[in-house]
Amino acid sequence: MVIASLVRKDLKRIVGDRRALIVNLVLPLLLTTIMGLSFGGGLTGSSGISAIPIAMVAVDMPQMMKERLTEGLQESDFFTVTWADSSTADAMVRAGQVAAAVVLPEDLTANLIDGKDISVAVWKDPGSPFKSGIVQEILTRMIVRYQAGEAAYNALWPEDRAGMGTDTEDGFLAEDYFAGDFNEVWKRFRNADNDPVLQEAGDRFMTVMDHQVALSDALSVEQIKLTVNDKAPAGQAAESGDVNLFDYFLPSFAVFFLMFAVAAGARDIHRERKQLTLQRQMLSPMTSVDFIVAKWISAALQGMLQLALLFAAGAILFKVNLGPDPYSLAVVIVLTSTAAAGVFILMAVLTPTEKIMDNLSTVVILISAMVGGNFVPVDQMNALLKNAGQFVFNYWANLSFNEVVVQDHGLSEALLPLLILASVSLTLFVINVAVFSVRARRGGLA
């Protein structure tokens, strides 16, 4: 009865605190919205990273090929292409107008036919290392495939290479015959009846094309199939369209702000001491155990209420998944809140003043949030930090929410983290009651 009265009094005070309302409810929802908009479409439906602006430099590439290449590159919505000369491209990259410039060398076509060395350059913008890195990666993969094909071609038909020079013994000048757009080249070769050099070149061209097509066909069959499995970060196993990124962000921020809320609730012990209400209560028939149990229940209930409201709002606003059944999420919320209450009540019991508690709890919250996976998902942290994370309760809370909310698993799959949360809650509850009782008996609460 006494405990219930104390809990009721604390909850009334908490509900009337506008700051708590802003920090504990509005801010997590606001940050979740920002994260959703930043990384995964969210409310507007536009998804993730925008098209990468690139500049292309190709001095001797026919206009028609440029148009084809532009269409091809822009078709995927991955790139927006601007053709430029090298000095303009350089300036565009340096000014950050494009993420990267792809610079094809002069006389590319002639050099390809001629067997000369060719170096394609990619100039990257220091302000867009991520996007320019994607451009580099794609180019590297394309070029490696070209290298493999060319090495195979030359190992199979070395005689073709010797015959494809721009200035061959029979007087064939590639740059003359391949000048102009595709239509012009085609007409030139179709009307080659009276030009033996061109006829010879045409035959050679047909041979080369046969070889190219044969090699291309042969390469399309992979003898060794390399199946690559990415680490399957939470939710990636699902189809990309099914992934709701708010399922990741909301629990992370909810647990982060839960720590602030519960710490604020636990700080009440100091406030009651300072205002001498604690001492007065100790003079009443109420025992020290009643008091600390009531504070623990208040802090835990505050956490449960906050998490429940956040998930309800998340379900309405962002369609956050509430788990496979009605009770899994509730169990995770209850155990997370009781563990948090245990941690911060202990801190309040052990610290001498409210100010020290205030600073210590904020430091603990920020560090726990970092190593426990509230800022960066646990599966993206290095092994050392991951090991360190296992010593903070929010690591296990995040794992539990991940199982239920992101993976849509039931309690059996989240058993280990839930058992750890339950053990932490129980152990800290006992320690809190014991420490507070000893302090009260020795007069340490005055």
Place this chain on the structure above:
Amino acid sequence: MNRTIIASMVRLRILRVLRDRSSLIWLLLMPMFFSLLMGWIMGGTGSGGSPGSAPRFMVFDQDQGPAADSLLEPLLDNERFRIVRVDSTLSDSEAQEQVARQNHTAVLLIPLGYTAGVKAGHEVELRLFYDSDRLSSQTINTLLDRSVLRVNTIAAARQLAAEGLAPEAALPRDRARSFDAEAFEDLWSNPRLTLAASTLGRIEEDDWVLTNIRQHVGPAYVLFFVMMFLMMSAKELVAARQDRTLARLVISRASSLDLVLGFFLGGLAIGLVQSALLLLMNSLAFGLDYGNSPLGLVLVVLLFAGFSSGAAVLLGCLAKTGNQADGLGMALTMTMASLGGLWWPLEIVPEFMQKLGHSLPTGQAITVFHDMIGRGYGVAELSDLFVGLACWFIVALALGTWRLRKVVTT
């Protein structure tokens, strides 16, 4: 304007901060710790390390034959990982778990009979489990992909030399006389077509990454903690209002302008000292280099600290209680930090979020840092951003002044 009162208010504010040990934690220690830890988490604090400390690439090679040796040869002696090869195997789910738990950076499963299969021209499957978030793992994926491509290309070429294409796909001249393995290896090792990548800017290194502590995280957390510290100190103004200190100062012939300047300059002084110390510590501890424009550096720090201090005055006038000021201060700081690109680089968010971020003081200030460090820009090139920051600063200070005058006169 009473300079004595203003100077006293500023001095008192600085003394209070310096004498309060806990505020020193927030002023200096936490920002440095955050920078270090976030840089570490985001993986930009360095590379490789000693070969012994490099993450393990576990190869479960049941084959142990020469084809497997040849496949793995290009991956030997890489500074980013070390190959550990065993003749046992494990299931797909176990391999996945090993990578997810970061016991190994990647796991490759080579089945029994791989060498025999390659020789006979049969289809063989290799399974790689990797972690796309780890550089070492990405390197393994890239190198292995290249190595498999080589083996597949040789197999395809040998097939053309031996038999040509299959009858249903045959061409008149699809069969080669022979396959010159030496010529293939020669051109594979020294390809004609190559890619040369370079970063155009002040630091022309190819491994430029914004998540590196030297390039993004350091300056970002300086800005974040300067703003947070000043916004959270708005509760002091609320306390001064509530305990009638403001009223007493007015009686002692302090004008409302004196009070505004006293509070604003006090915050500005703290912001400048905090920024200077953090930037210096970042420079000494992590080798952070701020570019070639000391004037640009001074200007961005001055304008950002000025904006934060002005906003704190405004907040201190608007909040009814210290707790409310605390809550609103934290909410504003976190929102502006996340939207402005202090928590993650703006280049990875959609365009409309980039525009929003760049319109905020946080986005403008971090972009100034990026452009000074990465592009070597000076004040002239960054004038647009400085104008933007100055506008925010003026608006925050003007609103703060207006509200404080109203508070004092009513």
